[in-house]
Amino acid sequence: MASPNVSALFFDYISLQSFLIFGSLVFGNGKGWKYHRRTTLRALRNFGMGKRSLENKINEEARYLARSFEDESGRPFNPQPSVQNAVSNVICSISFGNRYEYDDPEFRSLLDYIKMFMSKLAVPSIVSKIPKLWVTPFYKSLKKQTDECISFLRGVVEHHKATFDSNDIRDIIDVHLQDNDDECGAEEKLPRSLIWRGIFDLFAAGTDTTSNAILWAMLVLTQYPHVQEKAQQEIDDLIGRERPPSLPDRLHLPYVDATLMEIQRFRPVGCFVPPRAASVDTELRGYTILKGTPVWVNLYAVLHSPKHWKDPEEFIPERFLSADGKRTETPEAFIPFGLGSRICIGEQLARMELFLFMTNLLQRFTFEFPKEDPKPNLAGELGITLSPGRFRICAVNR
Template structure:
């Protein structure tokens, strides 16, 4: 009888334990299910501890790898960047929804401690947020759109630099050479001319130091760099030389601003620095709407660093692609000969009468967009896209390469076909909505018009004078390129044969 009582008590005890375990398990599962229902996150690849999804993002081909991932996970993905959650957009319609329809929620930049360590964000044309950024951007855009007349016009300055670039090519006498440094010199000089009213000889030591800094900056901080994940590494010996170059460039730009303050004349606006000094002198407007003179250098830093790398790489891609598609180069040269000839320099109005040239320039930007990703935005409030919850502060990346190579918008997207941008009669160019090499929304690239002018005037100047070829002894170039901070071509050599 006692044994039965013990058995009954043991049975009751075990039953109670089972009920408790079942109840707790039920509550946990219910909580997880209801929580998932309440917070619907975008799909994404599984991640590893510490590194997240970085190991899956493709390194130097991150633009293509993440574009291909959208076939499995869709046009909006949840990714983990070394423990930091981010959202990646690869679909045109979703990008437009975020950056155009919901621009007030996705116009802020996502900034990091690393950026604060380097140069801070106040005064930045690319990374600052708030009303100060809006005013600074408007002032700089006004300067770029309406800058100067006569000899100081942007068109004349770019054409002057284009002639210098052509002379540099001519000095090679048809021998093989790498055009990278010369193209970077020319593009950087345009930025120097409009920013602080001065151009440099290509072998000027000060100018060389500026360009060496840009090269080092882009190389060492390319891709998911270690210092971006662990910002305090910036203060270690690993980055000592880059810190020194960064300090030298900041000091140089600050000194240029001080020199402009000493020689400023409201009746003789020479460059972008003078435009900001003039804006500060004008009556009216709040202090927030005027960029402090001590921060003018910060916007110049952005123009110089970003404008030099992106535009020079676009031109280099143009040169390389024309060597690989000689029939395209021949058609461009014939159109240039018919409309402009080989003597007078090209002008911006000529572009309207050069539809094939214009279409080819657009195809260069579509085929190999140098800005495959826009700098990351951040959700300014808790919001949603396509039913997925995006928490305030979440990084939002957009893969422009994915849009520009999407079969949904382009036939044979991996083929180089300038005619895709021509009207049926071939007399004008037509750009579809999916042509967004400069981004979209309030944060669209501030240098878009300048970059388009440089690409047209530089390449037209070169094609008037030269036929561009790859040396016979060199291997066929790799057209995939590699993604650092921008999409760059691998090193290559050309022969510039005088026409």
């Protein structure tokens, strides 16, 4: 696959920044961002990220998802809406204490909006060159949906304010309400009026990335049935078909783990990190990067570089296995979540979700690509994330 168009993406992100920077975890900067990131990370951990306490919630959501797949009785269907809803329910329950039924129309329209937002804002578009167009009829529909999403999240924060009890901290919104007051300036802390903005980032980043990673896993496995079979066999041998998977199982499922790592390398949903800037004048391999210069990291290139990966365009889970096949090994260039102080805040959550959702699904189903559909396009569609685009799949009961 050719590397996506960097300059078009870059200009889109610049315009996006001017709309959405204040209170943002992804685009924010300086002291305010540092404080916001620290508080959010602590809250994510307190509400189960990386811990077994969240395992039950994810397994329960995986059961709902499996039930919705079962309803399709092995016939071809588009798995995107239910996978997106299931994944979103996990971050929603940590962020604001709710899960939503897969047929809830209000939530469905928010999820459709997130999908559109994540795909439209990075395709070459005229708004990227002339940001003022955002408020003209050309962008009326996207702007209207953005406003609806903001007003939904503001409503959730207001409801939390009205029912706040400092002895019962229910979720991430409550953590922010406890830590911040109405007066603090955005430079230092997060004013209460901007809590919705950080929640928007968790909601959007926590929904779109992981659901696309799971969709990629399902699609890619239909094209590599021998990999799917081997992963299922490993799961059958260790866990069987009845017991729900648990996090410690991952250590004893090296082939499953290696397959999920290879999926994230082969089709990384975060191809590009959001635009960053050099904080000081920097020399790098003979280039001078002046303070303030926007820096754009192409993770796709790192994850596909022949310098780091043998046959990078091939899908080979074994590349992540030790010589005896008993454990996974993580090469230095495997960085689907970025690196350094801006590394993905949800990495542990995403890894938990990917493992638990996929193991639950592979216990119950074999994924097949419908014979009557044209061959899938494994290049994907590039927006803010790299998604597999629209496809149908058969989930055949095992």
